[in-house]
Amino acid sequence: MLxxxxxxxxxxxxxxxxxxxxxIIAFLFLLSSRGGDNGVETVASTAAHSAPKSPSMGIADxxxxxxxVMTMPFRGVEKMIGEGRARSDVYAENARLKARLSQLSDxxxxxxxxxxxxxxxxxxxxxxxxxxxxxxKIAGRVVSENNGPFxxxxxxxxxxxxxxxxxxxxxxxxxxxGHIVAVGKRSSRVLLLEDINSRIAVMSPRSEARAIMVGTxxxxxxxxxxxxxxxxxxxxxxxxSGDEGVLPRGLPVGVMKQRGADKRGVVLSSLGQAVDWxxxxxxxxxxxxxxxxxxxxxxxxxxxxxxxxxTPSGVEVPAAVPTEDG
Amino acid sequence: xxxxxxxxxxxxxxxxxxxxxxxxxxxxxxxxxGMTFDGLEFGFLMLPTLAIYLWPTGANPILSVLGIFLxxxxxxxxxxxxxxxxxxxxxxxxxxxxxxxxxxxxxLLWQWVGAAIVLACVWAFQIALAKFVxxxxxxxxxxxxxxxxxxxxxxxxxxxxxxxxxxxxxxxxFYYESPAR
Numbered sequence: 282m283l284x285x286x287x288x289x290x291x292x293x294x295x296x297x298x299x300x301x302x303x304x305i306i307a308f309l310f311l312l313s314s315r316g317g318d319n320g321v322e323t324v325a326s327t328a329a330h331s332a333p334k335s336p337s338m339g340i341a342d343x344x345x346x347x348x349x350v351m352t353m354p355f356r357g358v359e360k361m362i363g364e365g366r367a368r369s370d371v372y373a374e375n376a377r378l379k380a381r382l383s384q385l386s387d388x389x390x391x392x393x394x395x396x397x398x399x400x401x402x403x404x405x406x407x408x409x410x411x412x413x414x415x416x417x418k419i420a421g422r423v424v425s426e427n428n429g430p431f432x433x434x435x436x437x438x439x440x441x442x443x444x445x446x447x448x449x450x451x452x453x454x455x456x457x458x459g460h461i462v463a464v465g466k467r468s469s470r471v472l473l474l475e476d477i478n479s480r481i482a483v484m485s486p487r488s489e490a491r492a493i494m495v496g497t498x499x500x501x502x503x504x505x506x507x508x509x510x511x512x513x514x515x516x517x518x519x520x521x522s523g524d525e526g527v528l529p530r531g532l533p534v535g536v537m538k539q540r541g542a543d544k545r546g547v548v549l550s551s552l553g554q555a556v557d558w559x560x561x562x563x564x565x566x567x568x569x570x571x572x573x574x575x576x577x578x579x580x581x582x583x584x585x586x587x588x589x590x591x592t593p594s595g596v597e598v599p600a601a602v603p604t605e606d607g
Numbered sequence: 608x609x610x611x612x613x614x615x616x617x618x619x620x621x622x623x624x625x626x627x628x629x630x631x632x633x634x635x636x637x638x639x640x641g642m643t644f645d646g647l648e649f650g651f652l653m654l655p656t657l658a659i660y661l662w663p664t665g666a667n668p669i670l671s672v673l674g675i676f677l678x679x680x681x682x683x684x685x686x687x688x689x690x691x692x693x694x695x696x697x698x699x700x701x702x703x704x705x706x707x708x709x710x711x712x713x714x715l716l717w718q719w720v721g722a723a724i725v726l727a728c729v730w731a732f733q734i735a736l737a738k739f740v741x742x743x744x745x746x747x748x749x750x751x752x753x754x755x756x757x758x759x760x761x762x763x764x765x766x767x768x769x770x771x772x773x774x775x776x777x778x779x780x781f782y783y784e785s786p787a788r
Contacts, residue, residue, distance in 0.1 A: 296668040300702045303676045307698060310680075311691030311740055340684065344636055352640050359642045425639045428648035430750035431688040431737065436639075470687060477743055498746045555643065 342465040345438055349424045359555040414529045419443050419561040421451075421469075426556065433473040433498065439561065440465045448527045450562040456533040456550035457481075457521060458559055471559075474502055474534070474549055483534055483547075484522035488512035491522055494534065494547055504537065504545040515539040519547055529564045623666035628674030631658040635682045648749050653726060653757040655682060657764055659697050660704070660725050661718075675701050689741055696733060700725065715762060722761050726754045 367374065402408075421439035439445050441464055449461045451471045459471040459479065472479050479496035483504070490511035492504040507513060517537040523530030535549040568576070634655045641650035655678065662671060679694025686693075704725065730750060737745035 296672065297702065299669055300672045300698060303672060304695060304698045304702065307676065307679060307691045307694035308740075309691070311689060311695055311736070314689040314691060314741070340681075344685075348636060348639065351637060355640050355642050426641050426643070427639055427686050428641050428643065428650060428749060429652050429686050429688060430733070430746040430753070431692060431743075432686055434687040472687075498744055499748075 339465060341436060341463075341468045341470065342440070345424055345436065345468040348436065349422070349438060352425055356555065356557060360557070363555050414531060415562055415564050417563060418452075419445060419563060421445070421559055421561055423471075423556050423559055424468075426473075428473075428475075430498065432478075433476040433496070434462075435459070435471045435473060435556070437461075437469045437471060437559065437561070438467065440467045440469050442466055443561075444563055445469045445561050446563070450521070450528050450532055450564060452532065452560045452562060453551045453554075453556050455554075456535060458551045458556065460528065461561065469561075474551070475500060481528065481534070482522045482524040483519050484524075484530075485513060485517040485537070486520055486531075487514075487517055490517075491524065492545070494519070500552055501538070501546040501548065503540075504547060507545065513537055513539075513545060527564075529562060532562075617667070620665055620667040621670055623663040624670035624674060627658070627663050627666055627671065628678060631655050631674075631678050632681060634658050635678060635685055638682070639685050648752065649756060650749070650753050651756065651760075652686065652753045653729070654760075654764075655693075656697070656700070656726065656729055657722065657757055657761065659700055660722055661765070661768055662701065672698065672701060689743070692733070692736065692741075695736065696729060699732065700729060715765060718765055719758075719761055722765075723758055726757055730754050 419439055421437040421443070424436045424438050426435040427433065435458075437445070437451070445461060445464050447461055447464055451458045451460060457474060459473040459476075460481075461469050462472040463470040474481065474494065474496060475498065476496040477498045479494075479502070481494045482491070483494045484491050488511070490513050491508070492511070492513070493506045494502050495505050496502045504513070504519075515538065519534040519537055521528045521530060521532040521534060533550055535547045535551075538546040538548050540546045634657075638651045638654040641648055641652075643649070659675060662675075675697050676694050679692075679697050680690070682688075682693040683690050733750060734745055734747060737743055
């Protein structure tokens with residue numbers, strides 16, 4: 282008992298000292314993630330420091346399965362309530378969809394005609410101006426969506442094993458959902474468009490006006506860096522511009538909402554329904570000339586190393602082909 | 608006031624701290640679950656805060672404070688929030704609302720009021736941190752909603768905790784052991 286008491290007295294003094302020190306350490310960490318560019322995740326920056334497998338996703342890889350199981354009932358409830366709501370206005374929805382379908386069949390006909398025309402021009406000019414949007418997609422399930430007060434992200438159940446890489450665009454059935462910021466073997470983290478650190482280059486297909494869509498941690502991101510003469514109108518459809526060279530151009534994002542003289546919000550098309558399955562678009566980002574040449578140097582060095590080490594046994598070296606010069 | 612340090616045998620105190628840390632780690636994972644209805648986001652982000660509030664008073668304080676420090680970073684990692692936010696919040700809460708000064712009343716309503724006060728303080732503290740330290744905007748609606756949800760689920764959480772404490776040992780094991788008892 283005396284030993285416990287002595288330990289207790291010691292603990293009474295040590296506890297506040299250790300506690301205080303730990304608070305200071307944690308506070309320093311907090312200061313390091315303060316504002317500025319520290320936490321800002323533009324798709325370009327994400328892709329720039331993209332590693333095939335982020336080591337920080339190791340824990341996420343391990344918790345992904347229990348988390349997926351735990352979220353199942355919640356996703357079920359979410360879906361059930363959503364479907365119940367949809368059922369209540371099924372007739373109005375049906376009429377609206379029929380009207381939309383007749384509009385779209387006309388649009389589809391025009392799009393097919395235009396595609397044929399473009400293909401013909403491409404053949405004539407020997408140029409390939411095909412769509413940026415990749416045809417191949419990776420399906421993934423949103424295991425947990427963190428719509429917290431400080432960050433908005435989601436965890437997917439696909440990682441490097443399915444070909445997911447940092448910077449890849451993630452789409453719901455309707456529109457852009459976010460982009461990949463960390464990848465593990467079996468999991469990946471998506472930074473949602475609403476997150477305060479999200480920066481996406483967008484444009485209006487109508488006027489081709491450009492802007493940067495910045496997350497605000499609320500359901501409505503805002504448009505910043507808008508040129509003075511840019512032609513933005515309330516209700517303009519917003520798509521990705523692909524200007525950062527990482528996301529493909531033309532992915533639907535939402536609709537612009539004028540909120541004041543110089544304030545422009547974005548009503549995201551991916552919001553409003555439960556997100557369960559998503560598509561990851563494996564778009565290969567355009568590399569800067571520096572990165573490109575660096576990769577070329579590495580490839581050259583590898584080839585040189587192989588040559589220095591000699592030819593592996595069993596491999597026939599082709600005889601030197603004499604040139605015209607001798 | 609004599610602290611719990613004087614009366615809880617060291618091996619048992621260490622065990623309480625480890626159990627509480629492991630349980631809170633599991634709660635951190637559960638707290639990542641969220642649902643969205645009509646644009647309103649319902650989440651359990653504050654669930655581990657309740658565990659800090661009901662931290663065993665007989666737990667070894669040094670181990671507890673180290674465990675809470677690590678748990679905070681774990682929560683930051685899982686929620687992809689600013690690094691340091693949760694450790695600062697939980698450590699400040701733990702140091703101010705010291706285990707040896709806690710009320711060990713079993714009366715649910717009293718504990719509920721206590722939880723409401725603590726959650727309100729955490730709410731204000733996090734908004735202040737976001738505004739003055741992080742210089743970033745915080746979704747107050749989402750934060751308020753997670754506090755309200757925790758107040759609603761608190762009785763269930765409290766009863767589960769009480770029941771587990773009884774199931775896995777003496778009920779008093781998870782509380783301050785006064786020689787008067």
